[in-house]
Amino acid sequence: MLAQGMERADQGASRYYETYARWRRDPEGFWADAARVIDWFEPPQRIFDPSLGVYGRWFPDAICNTCHNAVDRHVIAGRGADTAIIYDSPVTGTKRRISYLELQQEVEALAAVLLDLGVTRGDRVILYMPMVPEAVFGMLACARIGAIHSVVFGGFAAKELATRIDDAKPKVILSASCGIEGNRIISYKPLLDGAIELAMAKPAACLILQRPQAVAAVTTGLDHDWSESAAAARQAKRQVPCVPLAATDPLYILYTSGTTGRPKGVVRDNGGHMVALAWTMDNHYGVAPGEVFWAASDVGWVVGHSYIVYAPLVYGCTTILYEGKPIGTPDAGAFWRVASEHGVCSLFTAPTAFRAIRKEDPEAKLLKPYDLSKFRSLFLAGERADPDTVKWAESILGVPVIDHWWQTETGWAIAGNPLGLGALPVKHGSPTVPMPGYDVQVLDEGGRSVPADVMGAIAVKLPLPPGTLTTLWNAEERFRESYLTAYPGFYNTSDAGYIDSDGYVFVMGRTDDIINVAGHRLSTGGMEEVLASHPAVAECAVIGVRDELKGEVPCGFVVLKAGMSRPPQEIEAELVAAVRERIGPVAAFKVAVVVDRLPKTRSGKILRGTMKKIADGEPWTMPATIEDPASLDEISGALKTRGLPVG
Numbered sequence: 001m002l003a004q005g006m007e008r009a010d011q012g013a014s015r016y017y018e019t020y021a022r023w024r025r026d027p028e029g030f031w032a033d034a035a036r037v038i039d040w041f042e043p044p045q046r047i048f049d050p051s052l053g054v055y056g057r058w059f060p061d062a063i064c065n066t067c068h069n070a071v072d073r074h075v076i077a078g079r080g081a082d083t084a085i086i087y088d089s090p091v092t093g094t095k096r097r098i099s100y101l102e103l104q105q106e107v108e109a110l111a112a113v114l115l116d117l118g119v120t121r122g123d124r125v126i127l128y129m130p131m132v133p134e135a136v137f138g139m140l141a142c143a144r145i146g147a148i149h150s151v152v153f154g155g156f157a158a159k160e161l162a163t164r165i166d167d168a169k170p171k172v173i174l175s176a177s178c179g180i181e182g183n184r185i186i187s188y189k190p191l192l193d194g195a196i197e198l199a200m201a202k203p204a205a206c207l208i209l210q211r212p213q214a215v216a217a218v219t220t221g222l223d224h225d226w227s228e229s230a231a232a233a234r235q236a237k238r239q240v241p242c243v244p245l246a247a248t249d250p251l252y253i254l255y256t257s258g259t260t261g262r263p264k265g266v267v268r269d270n271g272g273h274m275v276a277l278a279w280t281m282d283n284h285y286g287v288a289p290g291e292v293f294w295a296a297s298d299v300g301w302v303v304g305h306s307y308i309v310y311a312p313l314v315y316g317c318t319t320i321l322y323e324g325k326p327i328g329t330p331d332a333g334a335f336w337r338v339a340s341e342h343g344v345c346s347l348f349t350a351p352t353a354f355r356a357i358r359k360e361d362p363e364a365k366l367l368k369p370y371d372l373s374k375f376r377s378l379f380l381a382g383e384r385a386d387p388d389t390v391k392w393a394e395s396i397l398g399v400p401v402i403d404h405w406w407q408t409e410t411g412w413a414i415a416g417n418p419l420g421l422g423a424l425p426v427k428h429g430s431p432t433v434p435m436p437g438y439d440v441q442v443l444d445e446g447g448r449s450v451p452a453d454v455m456g457a458i459a460v461k462l463p464l465p466p467g468t469l470t471t472l473w474n475a476e477e478r479f480r481e482s483y484l485t486a487y488p489g490f491y492n493t494s495d496a497g498y499i500d501s502d503g504y505v506f507v508m509g510r511t512d513d514i515i516n517v518a519g520h521r522l523s524t525g526g527m528e529e530v531l532a533s534h535p536a537v538a539e540c541a542v543i544g545v546r547d548e549l550k551g552e553v554p555c556g557f558v559v560l561k562a563g564m565s566r567p568p569q570e571i572e573a574e575l576v577a578a579v580r581e582r583i584g585p586v587a588a589f590k591v592a593v594v595v596d597r598l599p600k601t602r603s604g605k606i607l608r609g610t611m612k613k614i615a616d617g618e619p620w621t622m623p624a625t626i627e628d629p630a631s632l633d634e635i636s637g638a639l640k641t642r643g644l645p646v647g
């Protein structure tokens with residue numbers, strides 16, 4: 001169906017259709033060509049081996065090192081003086097340019113420190129870091145020596161960090177004394193110490209970057225001072241060569257929300273990852289080596305891994321590491337200031353950032369003073385790009401605004417509008433067309449492909465392309481169950497949507513309990529686990545409620561145990577605090593509502609879908625299977641008393 005749609009669509013000036021058709025005709029030839037831009041220690045003889053791994057492995061006999069490609073080879077090529085990283089931190093008033101040569105020196109020194117701490121190839125290293133250059137040095141130092149990094153976003157609480165420590169069992173943890181959120185200083189060290197105490201698996205050492213905004217007390221025997229250790233290694237001119245690794249060796253584990261409170265450790269390899277990312281920089285983002293590319297995300301998210309760190313550096317661009325927010329640091333002109341000051345050609349962020357800017361500065365008055373003559377494109381991802389926000393961004397910037405759809409699991413866009421190949425006409429509300437490598441199909445419940453414009457489950461025919469997850473860390477069976485069993489022969493994206501008759505993909509929402517809060521992926525199941533563990537709670541349900549700024553925010557409904565005499569407001573406040581304490585502020589869980597009962601079907605299933613429609617102010621119909629229709633009125637009533645919109 002998709003192929004037919006594509007034949008019908010305007011062939012125009014874009015090279016997209018011929019490129020996609022070329023990939024379809026000869027996937028291995030396509031990726032073999034793409035692989036030529038990578039500097040291999042031993043180039044691949046075999047491109048894909050379907051007999052390896054869960055669904056096959058890419059470049060199984062190649063030998064490479066990601067750090068070599070992201071750093072050393074640019075220095076060897078004579079580009080050592082070119083800027084690799086621009087660190088722009090309005091929250092600390094710091095700007096720093098780091099050349100490729102300096103990056104090499106920093107990474108090599110840190111790699112030496114890691115080796116001294118006993119880290120060797122295949123060991124895991126967790127990073128719990130704010131947006132500082134040392135976070136990037138840490139990731140690359142791991143890549144250099146073949147250690148597997150796992151970055152944990154700073155907005156997660158100690159308990160979440162502990163869960164990841166127990167799963168990854170890191171030999172070393174890299175952290176900093178604090179992060180800075182707007183004008184608030186968040187001490188990381190107590191969170192780190194708390195997590196280590198909670199975890200069963202104890203690291204052998206922690207390397208702590210002391211920041212002057214809040215110097216941490218060194219409380220445990222595990223701690224080493226980052227700056228002192230790295231300075232000593234630099235002074236000693238320690239040389240740490242890039243370790244030759246199998247292309248299929250893991251580069252990193254990135255935990256993402258699963259359908260329960262237990263996060264999934266997405267495993268990324270070295271070779272396929274570099275090949276896919278380098279292909280996207282040229283063909284999708286349409287940037288050239290040496291240009292300034294800015295992903296305004298966080299290194300704790302997949303966008304940060306792929307487009308702050310690996311893709312721009314492997315491709316030889318300058319990347320921006322921005323420690324600030326779209327608003328409030330100091331105002332809604334922050335993005336324009338950074339883009340203009342550093343000559344950014346392409347910005348990648350989440351729609352929520354633009355909604356935030358628009359709310360503060362609807363006429364984009366703060367854009368006017370800035371020269372954005374180098375600025376060519378805005379890419380949006382992380383959540384559905386609502387047409388209103390896209391149109392506003394187009395109108396104020398006057399450049400292509402490209403929605404593209406991807407997931408932590410895939411590491412790069414499943415669907416997008418490939419500027420490098422020539423832009424296709426934009427249809428607002430659609431991330432455009434599948435990228436080469438992805439045979440995207442919409443399936444019905446029986447796993448059959450549905451006609452154009454019909455909603456269904458969006459799935460990708462196996463094998464997945466290079467750069468996508470190879471498995472889940474320590475959980476191959478969970479990988480099969482989560483992604484591969486629902487539709488045999490396909491990867492189940494857990495997104496629902498449709499493909500129109502021009503082959504454009506429309507992604508409308510998740511089919512599981514994942515919600516998207518300010519571009520951050522969260523599991524409502526995980527929040528329900530926290531609520532259910534409160535001694536006063538008998539049962540609960542958490543749903544994602546539409547929010548003008550964040551897209552969605554969680555809202556919890558709880559039924560208290562019989563005979564509970566404490567004031568409900570007191571318990572509600574405790575529940576809000578518990579989610580913040582156990583999951584973290586990033587959950588943005590601010591509303592818990594005590595109700596007498598939850599609406600259920602006669603077979604006892606909680607009617608979350610209908611509750612969500614009521615809370616979103618959408619029209620809804622009474623489910624035929626409901627146990628007691630009055631229970632839904634009670635939900636509306638409870639929401640109304642809190643001033644929330646009700647349908």
Ligand code: COA
Pocket residue numbers: 153154155156179181186296297298301303325326327349350352353356381382517518519520549550584585586587588
């Ligand atoms: N460390 C500690 N706390 C953090 C944190 C971090 N790295 N990141 C966020 N938090 C905290 C925030 O301070 C906030 O705390 P609060 O409840 O005490 O105010 C809470 O987590 C929720 O954060 P967030 O949802 O980001 O809300 P916000 O009001 O601070 O900012 C936006 C709203 C829209 C400006 C912001 O979410 C944003 O810039 N989003 C872009 C999304 C993005 O980069 N997504 C990545 C994929 S592209």
Ligand code: AMP
Pocket residue numbers: 256302380381382383384385403404405406407408409431493494495507508509510516519520521
């Ligand atoms: P994450 O793994 O955090 O990147 O979140 C992935 C999920 O975010 C996807 O499964 C989608 O539900 C949603 N998502 C990301 N990008 C888009 C997009 N461009 N359009 C619609 N949904 C998106």
